[in-house]
Amino acid sequence: MSKEYWNDRETKTIDKINELLNELPDFVSRYETFISDTTSVLTRKNYIFDLTIFFDYVAKELDIMVMDITPDILSSLSVDFLSDYSRFLNISDRNGKARKSASSSKSRRLSSVRSLYNYLYITDQIPQNQMTKVRSPKLDEQEIIALESDESSILLNTILSGEKADSTQAAKYNNIQQFRDIVIFSVLLNTGIRVSELVGLDISDIDFRNRSLRVIRKGHSEYTTLFYNEDLSKLLEDYIFYRKSIPDVKDENALFLSSRKQRISVRTVEVLVKKYSERAGLLKHITPHKLRSTYGTALYRATGDIQLTADAMGHKSIETTSRRYVNRGQDQRRKAAEAVNIGLE
Secondary structure, eight states: OOHHHHHHHHHHHHHHHHHHHTTSOHHHHHHHHHTTTTSOHHHHHHHHHHHHHHHHHHHHHHTSOGGGOOHHHHHHOOHHHHHHHHHHTTEEEETTEEEEOOHHHHHHHHHHHHHHHHHHHHTTSSSOOGGGGSOOOOOOOOOOOOOOHHHHHHHHHHHHHOOOOSSHHHHHHHHHHHHHHHHHHHHHHHHOOOHHHHHTOBGGGEETTTTEEEEEOTTOSSEEEEEOOHHHHHHHHHHHHHHTTOOSOSOTTBSSBOTTSSBOOHHHHHHHHHHHHHHTTOSSOOOHHHHHHHHHHHHHHHHOOHHHHHHHHTOSOHHHHHHHHOOHHHHHHHHHHHHOOOSOO
């Protein structure tokens, strides 16, 4: 996996952080530096983005400029004011349409404000931390969304069936794209790889002798090995033969290329997943992360080993694995449905 890719990705994220910080008071920059040793650059970007929403709200409510907000002003905000902000987060505005925010999004945005207040308090910039008195939202119990085996087959068959092309050249293009897409989806479904890890793969990251992929996992700077099965190995062998034959590529190391012959992006993969899942007629809302969930759920069902599943998914906490991939509630409801048969025999 190209460290150059990850370094470039991190540089772009840092540039975005600096862009956001330029619109915020100086003490927020000092806060970002303070948490840099204990957080990833992506986490810090999310925190700062969340804080821009908070500062915009404070400035509007107090009728002042964002850059005029000081630690003293934040300290003076009452618990009622901060609770009103919490209620404000219940509704998000997307493309001019108001919609109820997910409790997880609201919780994260409040957590970002709490982190800033905590920093200001422990560094003696404010005499009190009012955010400790603001109640956290109750998180909705999310049902784990993962594809069943037949749904995965439908999805893959949908990619293989493709679309009718209007010309020989278009047909050739479609076949090339289909081949790449079927490999992308097969890797996502059979390794538990994250989409950011998938797009960062280089050709040299495939070890056919050990049937494994070399990736840099989330939050780590060192390589990790992901193993895959024999069927995927054969598919990858065919794909590599094809991939190395593509002329005039802009990134000769990248495993997966876009139509412009450069490394494929996370956004492109997200669009592909949306396109094919809709075409397949799947009722579930499918994203690249849901394909990762499919692998994690299937692995736990097959082994019953939570520690093994946590290790394979790259989780530091077994609790994370249990929450995301151990679908006990759904499994119990399925058993209940099979146990009752009234008047159908």
